[in-house]
Amino acid sequence: MTIRFIAACRLPMPWATFTMHGFEDEATGKEHVALTLGDVSGGEPVLGRVHSECLTGDALFSMRCDCGYQLQAALKRIAEEGRGVLLYLRQEGRGIGLLNKIRAYNLQDQGADTVEANERLGFGADMRRYDICTPMLDHLGVTGLKLMTNNPRKVDALTRDGVNVTERVPLTTGLNPHNEHYLSTKAGKLGHMMALDDFIQAQDVDRDR
Ligand SMILES: Nc1nc2c(ncn2[C@@H]2O[C@H](COP(=O)(O)OP(=O)(O)OP(=O)(O)O)[C@@H](O)[C@H]2O)c(=O)[nH]1
Ligand SMILES: [Zn+2]
Numbered sequence: 001m002t003i004r005f006i007a008a009c010r011l012p013m014p015w016a017t018f019t020m021h022g023f024e025d026e027a028t029g030k031e032h033v034a035l036t037l038g039d040v041s042g043g044e045p046v047l048g049r050v051h052s053e054c055l056t057g058d059a060l061f062s063m064r065c066d067c068g069y070q071l072q073a074a075l076k077r078i079a080e081e082g083r084g085v086l087l088y089l090r091q092e093g094r095g096i097g098l099l100n101k102i103r104a105y106n107l108q109d110q111g112a113d114t115v116e117a118n119e120r121l122g123f124g125a126d127m128r129r130y131d132i133c134t135p136m137l138d139h140l141g142v143t144g145l146k147l148m149t150n151n152p153r154k155v156d157a158l159t160r161d162g163v164n165v166t167e168r169v170p171l172t173t174g175l176n177p178h179n180e181h182y183l184s185t186k187a188g189k190l191g192h193m194m195a196l197d198d199f200i201q202a203q204d205v206d207r208d209r
Helices: 055-059 067-081 098-109 114-120 133-140 152-160 180-189
Strands: 003-012 017-025 031-037 046-052 084-089 145-148 165-169 173-175
Touching: 003 133, 017 133, 031 067, 031 133, 046 067, 055 067, 067 084, 067 145, 067 173, 084 133, 098 114, 114 180, 145 152, 152 165
Parallel strands: 046 084, 046 145, 145 165
Antiparallel strands: 003 017, 017 031, 031 084
16 A cells, blocks of 8 residues: 655634545545544544545535535534544546546436446446545544445445444434435445435535635
8 A cells, every 4th residue: 555644734613623635545545634633543443434526516516416515414413523534535536537427427417327327337336445444534534434335335344444432323414305215225225325305405404604
């Protein structure tokens, strides 16, 4: 693994002032980021989120998915806890990249679901890797994660890569009329552990932006 720490800085956010740590993956040239709050090294397991890039949801307010809502909810919970870490991994579109995700969305506009669209483009349903997390967490001194996710495959993949996930914390937020079918597909085909009844309706969520 060729993850190299580059630099850290303060990052004031609406919920707290986090520290942003920048890493370079020398093998791929990708730039990954960790956001931390409080002392995350050693001690008790840390509340954490491993978030994969979604430009459309995280930055452009898209309602097609739940990513932006989850990102904000995770940062808010970390701020409430006063201690935590969020890894922001640059693996857009479940690892197929932004332009292929737009191609996949185009197929979804014509009736394919999120898994079928990837497959029609010749990709697996989920091409992400989590082995970059271990060196990032090691650098930060994090020894255990209470992981905010609905995705049991993410827990398994991180565990296989040597991350000590001590607990799964559900992160169900952002349901809206535009992503209801997408979220049902994730639960049905990708194994995400969530029932639509668990969700806070998007219109009840203050996105703070
Ligand atoms: N290829 C593709 N990628 C998508 C689509 N919708 C969201 N994504 C990407 O999916 C990734 C987020 O994965 P999700 O399946 O939403 O959630 P997760 O990270 O597996 O699970 P959680 O931890 O519960 O959020 C981001 O990289 C998004 O860019 C889609 O329809 N097609
Ligand atoms: Zn998304």
